[in-house]
Amino acid sequence: MQNISKEDYLSTIFRNLNPEGKIKPGLIAGKLSISSAAVTDMLRKLSAEGYIIYERYKGIALTSEGENYARNMVRRHRIWEVFLNKVVGMPWDKVHEEANRLEHSSSDDLINRLEVMLDFPEYDPHGDPIPSRDGKMPKIKRQKPLSELEEGESGRVIRVNDSDENFLGYISKLGIMLKENIVIKKKIMFDESLEVSIKGKSWNISSKLAQNIFVEVKRD
Ligand SMILES: [Zn+2]
Missing domain, CATH: 1.10.10.10 (Winged helix-like DNA-binding domain superfamily/Winged helix DNA-binding domain)
Structure with missing residues (x-):
């Protein structure tokens, strides 16, 4: 273990x-x-x-001590993910594990320098917000899981669950990435799976998959 x-x-x-x-x-x-x-x-x-x-x-x-500590770990993790993805060119399904190792061994000074070098990123490669040096979180856009869209609706991906690399690898093969638009063509009542269109191609995806992809909720 x-x-x-x-x-x-x-x-x-x-x-x-x-x-x-x-x-x-x-x-x-x-x-x-x-x-x-x-x-x-x-x-x-x-x-x-x-x-x-x-x-x-x-x-x-x-406690506030626990919160500060945790927020700093999350910041380290997500800044490393941006670095690995943008600078090293590592795909989004690989950066999480690598960042888990790096976040423990880097100084705050290194993290701050990376942040400057990356031009103060607000979101990591999975769309998760990055706390700033003074602990502020960027504004989180309103979002809901793809599974909650109705037939005929579409949504722009702004966040994906980053905890499973098989999931991330799989959705990459379907062409799903941040900012991509997904159209719900059909919802199959029997098993709650969805027929979706991505870049003009149709795919069938499970409801479990759709629950882990988050799309922006447009204000009206
Ligand atoms: Zn992440």
Whole structure:
């Protein structure tokens, strides 16, 4: 089993907080693919170190120290992803793993220099927002999963779930990338799969796939 660090826990918590700023231990276990026992152990530790507030039935919240720490890890990760994608030319399905390794070993100074070199990117290659040096998040555009569009509607991709490289590799083969427009030609009620058109080509995609692709919601 992979060794999961304190940093990984904190950034997983940070990225998956619900609108009330809480997260359940079971969700952390699921996101990190580990047992609840292992999660409970680490949560006790993080709570003792002052990074989280852990209330058994209410869930977990980050303290301000925990939040700053996690936000910085997320910033490091996403700036590395932009660098790997834009400068090194690594495809978006490969940058996540590589950034996981680099984020732990780089100084804040290096990250700040990369940010300048990359001209202060606001989003990573998967469309996730990058916190600025002083902890501000760029404005997040209104979005919804592709699966929620109706027949005949279309949407521009602004974010994809970055946690599975098989998924990212697969959707790349269909021509799906950020800013690409996807038209919903048909929704199949039987299994909720979708017939979509991308760059004039038709594809059948599963509802699970469509739930992990997010399109911009146009204001009216
Ligand atoms: Zn990413």
